[in-house]
Amino acid sequence: MRMPSAPVARWIGPVVRDAALWAALAGAGVFAYRDRVAEASPVLGLVLPLLILAVAVPGSRGRPGAAVFLANAACALGLAEPAATASPYLAALAVLTYLLGVRSTRTGAALLLFGACMAVDLALCAVLGVGPVYWFYAVSMIPSALLLPWLAGRYRQARLALVRGGWERARGLEQRQRFVAEQARLRERTRIAVDMHDSLGHELSLIALRAGALELSPTLSGQDRADLAVLRAAVADAVGHLRDTIGIVRDTPDTPDGPDTPDAPDGPYGEPTASSVEPVEELVLRARESGVTVDLRREGEARVLPPLVDRTAYRVVQESLTNAIKHAPGAEVRIRIVHQGSHTEVRVANSAPPAAPSDLAPPHDRGPSRAAGHRGLTGLRERVRLIGGTLHAAPRGGGFEVRATLPDQVGPLWPEAAGAPPEEETGAESARRLADARRRTRLRFAVALAAPAALGLLLLGSAAYLAHQLTACVLRPAEFAALRPGQERAELAHLLPDREFRYVPDAVKAVPAPAGTACAYYRSNGSVLDQADVYRLCYAGSRLAAKDVLPSRPLTTSADEA
Structure with missing residues (x-):
């Protein structure tokens, strides 16, 4: 088998690494888009952000600042299309900002770039008149993804420069010692x-x-x-x-x-x-x-x-x-x-x-x-x-x-x-001591990243479990409308979700139920962040006795209206 020439082998490694990074960042966006495929625009929610990342990831080697600006644009698309998913591309913004800190030494230019990104995001929020959630997203999440990874990248750059300079001096002293020994x-x-x-x-x-x-x-x-x-x-x-x-x-x-x-x-x-x-x-x-x-x-x-x-x-x-x-x-x-x-x-x-x-x-x-x-x-x-x-x-x-x-x-x-x-x-x-120092540096840096990453994974796991609990107990409005009092519980099994809603607010539980019945509760939609009405099904023995729609936040005047 013919081996590639030295110039070709020199750029194969960066290309492979850039492709792997793009695939990882794009995978997060594709996975998040699947949940809203019926609501989000495929152009703004998927195609355009992936094309932006395809340009920004390899471009970060020569122009890391431009790559950060493009990644910020991918995040800002979520403001232009509220139904699209913008948060997965925060990971891409954080990664490219970290690479900016590692590859560039221009502090002033980086701060001006971050200011320009913030100005674009806030101006877009003002023009589109988005809700409070997106203002919070633009004011807190995006600045965090810009500043914190950049500081980590600058620390990494300074540490590498310090280690490299120290061992260059050690190598010079060792060469001097070898000369004296000779x-x-x-x-x-x-x-x-x-x-x-x-x-x-x-x-x-x-x-x-x-x-x-x-x-x-x-x-x-x-x-x-x-x-x-x-x-x-x-x-x-x-x-x-x-x-x-x-x-x-x-x-x-x-x-x-x-x-x-x-x-x-x-x-x-x-x-x-x-x-x-x-x-x-x-x-x-x-x-x-x-x-x-x-x-x-x-x-x-x-x-x-x-x-x-x-x-x-x-x-x-x-x-x-x-x-x-x-x-x-x-x-x-x-x-x-x-x-x-x-x-x-x-x-x-x-x-x-x-x-x-x-x-x-x-x-x-x-x-x-x-x-x-x-x-x-x-x-x-x-x-x-x-x-x-x-x-x-x-x-x-x-x-x-x-x-x-x-x-x-x-x-x-x-x-x-x-x-x-x-x-x-x-x-x-x-050379041996330099290898040991590099190994210790990699270990410490891995620990420094592993601790917050482990905490983040724990939080994400908890959030995912909670989201599963909330979405697995959803009874669709059409299926709720198909239920009729007097039907046997076995007849309703194919219409009901696998789980009951276990986190019913106390105010909802306080609503009186028909006497002699046992009630089951279900959510009316799968939204994790929004409030959802609660469906209550009350059974007398094996038959459905009553069904009710209970607001998650009952009005204080409901008793008067009744």
């Missing part, structure tokens, strides 16, 4: 390159030195000395090429925190720079001399690790100690270095600080704005990842724990070439 990763790669230069250059220099010593051996022939000279020159060239290559990826000397800065220590108490190598025990010893409570334990069989792995283990301990001293002063630090199988696990955990537990978490755990504090663990994670290991850092037991698993043999240095993304880039935090 700088930290690049800086850590540079440090790894420096470590490679230090270890590999040292080994090559030893090879060149031994080759030079062999040249002086008296047991070698001239050809052997010439070959050794060539070998020593090649090794010296390799050392020079290595130095030049590393010099390209090094930070510039004027970078404050670059590895070329000879006097910049890695930690707060004078640890060596990235180019030096020392045992972890010496690092821990200096920390203890600085007043830090540190417990170091090694478990498993000690082994000689490659320089990159050894340096990475040192950096894990160093960075964790630095964070513990900075963010949990006075806390006890426990270091475990476990050699097992083909890997080494380094765990550094600090307890909760005795004074300020709120400052325990390292900066990366305090929000995206602390980008500078995110560099340490970001760079450390990059270094561990590049040699094929894993690193986890999280709060634990009131303190904080850093756990690194390092392979005994260095894996691929650039794992992203195989498709492995950096750990902190998998799933943007701002």
Whole structure:
């Protein structure tokens, strides 16, 4: 099946939504028109309002003000044709007014539009000379359908703008944080390159030195000395090429925190720079001399690790100690270095600080704005990842724990070439939080609409039930005229409605009935709002004894007239 093109798919959605909205609004009008199909004009009561809505609903996207004016015209048709039903189109007016509040920011123009709609409705009432019910309709119902939904739409528009602006700022801050993290990763790669230069250059220099010593051996022939000279020159060239290559990826000397800065220590108490190598025990010893409570334990069989792995283990301990001293002063630090199988696990955990537990978490755990504090663990994670290991850092037991698993043999240095993304880039935090905020906003907005909607449905249900009670007990005048006293009750069953009128006014019930009879009451018409006369049928046993027409509001002079 051929999929629609992008431009076509872009307008299919709005068209479908507009069609569904028109169908819902038109359905209310059609349903209401069915009750007065014999009295109302089909043009004014049905055809013209539906055509107006067919223009107003899609037009509300480009000109929401004109759409509101057209919907008001559909409501005003009920004033021009009193027999037609106007109230169902109040829903259309309210919906289009809400869309005006959402889609337009011009407050003054909206208020002028509402004033024009009111002026048209009131002028039409004055010209047609309608009754009080329609004046009430024009003065109260239509203004409510104009103003209240518009205010709800403006609130929705302001809330969406606020959320959108806030999350755009959050997205910008997150991009900034990712940029800082990328700088930290690049800086850590540079440090790894420096470590490679230090270890590999040292080994090559030893090879060149031994080759030079062999040249002086008296047991070698001239050809052997010439070959050794060539070998020593090649090794010296390799050392020079290595130095030049590393010099390209090094930070510039004027970078404050670059590895070329000879006097910049890695930690707060004078640890060596990235180019030096020392045992972890010496690092821990200096920390203890600085007043830090540190417990170091090694478990498993000690082994000689490659320089990159050894340096990475040192950096894990160093960075964790630095964070513990900075963010949990006075806390006890426990270091475990476990050699097992083909890997080494380094765990550094600090307890909760005795004074300020709120400052325990390292900066990366305090929000995206602390980008500078995110560099340490970001760079450390990059270094561990590049040699094929894993690193986890999280709060634990009131303190904080850093756990690194390092392979005994260095894996691929650039794992992203195989498709492995950096750990902190998998799933943007701002995107997840934005989705949560949108979900909460939709829920709150749904609740705000559901409460009045539920109340309205309850009122409508009650009104519908009452209307059914009033219309199901109607005895038509022609059928009432066909009833004759003396007929059996069974003979009258096909002429009588299914229900009796149960809400008979007390004044009607007070009218005396023939002695020895039981009476049933029925309404004379199905009007819900208008007063209707009451038909009373009195039975003596199973026969109709008398029938009476009782006004719903008996005149006070009726007794005198009798």
